[in-house]
Structures are given as C-alpha cells and as structure tokens.
Amino acid sequence: MRRLLKKKHGVEMSKSGVSRLLKHLGLSPQRPIYRSYKRDPEEMKNYLDKTFPGLRAKARRIGAAIYFVDEASVRSDAHRGTTWGKIGQTPQVDDSGDRFSIRLISAVSPRGDMKFSSFTGRMNGIRFVSFLNKLHADVGRPIIVIADNASYHTGGVVQRYIKQTRGQVTLGSLPKYSPELNPDEQVWNHAKARLAKLFVATKDEFKAALSSILFSIQRSTDLVLSFFQLPDTQYAAKAVY
Secondary structure, rough: OHHHHHHHHOOHHHHHHHHHHHHHHHOOOOOOOOOOOOOOHHHHHHHHHHHHHHOOOOHHHHHHEEEEEEEEEOOOOOOOOOOOOOOOOOOOOOOOOOOOOOEEEEEEOOOOOOOEEEEEEOOOOHHHHHHHHHHHHHHHEEEEEOOOHHHHHHOOOHHHHHHOOOOEEEEEEEHHHHHHHHHOHHHHHHHHHHHHHOOOOHHHHHHHHHHHHHHHHHHHHHHHHHHOOOOOOOOHHHOOO
C-alpha cells in the first residue's frame, strides 16, 4: 500500500500512518479469500442463471437426486490449527517427518447425504465411472452429478457410460476455475483441518484417522447441510427432491 501511494500519488507515508488511515476507512487485516483470475464472470452467470436451474428442473421432473462431486489428495504433513504454549514462545510440535497421502473422491447432496471412496493412482475415466456406478446403486434412483471440468470427467469413457445409463445418470459441469461453487470442496476443507490437529506416526494411523473423520462427516447430516449454506453455495441448497 505504501509503494502504491508513492507510485500513483507521490505520497510517502510510514507503515503506522498507512495502518491508521486504513483503520479510519473501516478496514482491518483479514485472511483473504483467493479466487482464480482465470474465472469467466459470464460463464459463472450462465451457470447460476441457466445451467444449474435447468439441472434442478430436470431433477424435479425425473425424480433424481443431485450430487456435487470432487476429488482430493490428502497429505499427512499439512499442518493447521493451534496448540497451547507459553506466552511469548512459539510452541514446537515434533512429528515423524514422514509423508503419507491418500487419494479420495466424495459426493454431497443438498439433502445432507455424503458418500466417499479412496483410490490408488491417478483419477481417470474408468475410476470415475466406477464411483458413479456405486453412487447410483447406493442412491437407488436417477442421479445428477455436478463436477469440475477435469478432462476425465468429460472423456469418452465417461460419456459412453452416461449414454448407457439411459438417463439414470446425468453429468453437469461447474464453471471453469470456480471451486467455491462446489459444496463438496468443504468436505476436504473440514477433513484436512481436523486431520492436521492429530499426531499420526504411520501410514496406517493416517488412514485410520482420516477414515474416522470422513465417517463422522458422513454421519452428521447437519454438517453436510452447512456446506450448502456458504455465500457461494447457497444457490444449491434448495435442490432437494
């Protein structure tokens, strides 16, 4: 801010002076929300005004359940949160230094349902179809799945599967570079935040801890419903049939 003032207006101010000025203007230091500059506002508007309402109308017409899907790689060395320590001294937490990771895919619905599965290797069309097939079987009625624009979501393997289901499985796409519109992103945010506060020494402990967290999310309908109450996800909260 100091450099900007000097560059644009030739005004030099101290750090404390800039802080007082910003406070006077009603501003305060806050953790920012990051958004991709590659987002297309028109594409987002079209999704919110036309694409999603169209999918919601289709769900109502054919009695389908809507699910938002996302994949993630969860690592054991992602540390978050706080711990107790003496005032004025930064606490130190020792861990094994080993790194473990698990690849997962999950799906959430505006009804508060949550499904998840782990997989090895990279996600591809075959693995994605396997998850869709299990999800459809678990739900027991037509499903409309909304995911991001990963190439394997729209590749030939998935498209052939969708066609073979004869309308039982429909696949919709979120706008590019807009993960904040996907309520399922909150599954990973919540799971990673809880996992990062735990001490895990082995990969088996890591798997057990992560599975326990995901099952607890799955059992908490209210928690899953809260993923649809954020400013960017409320649009999807009423798609319940």
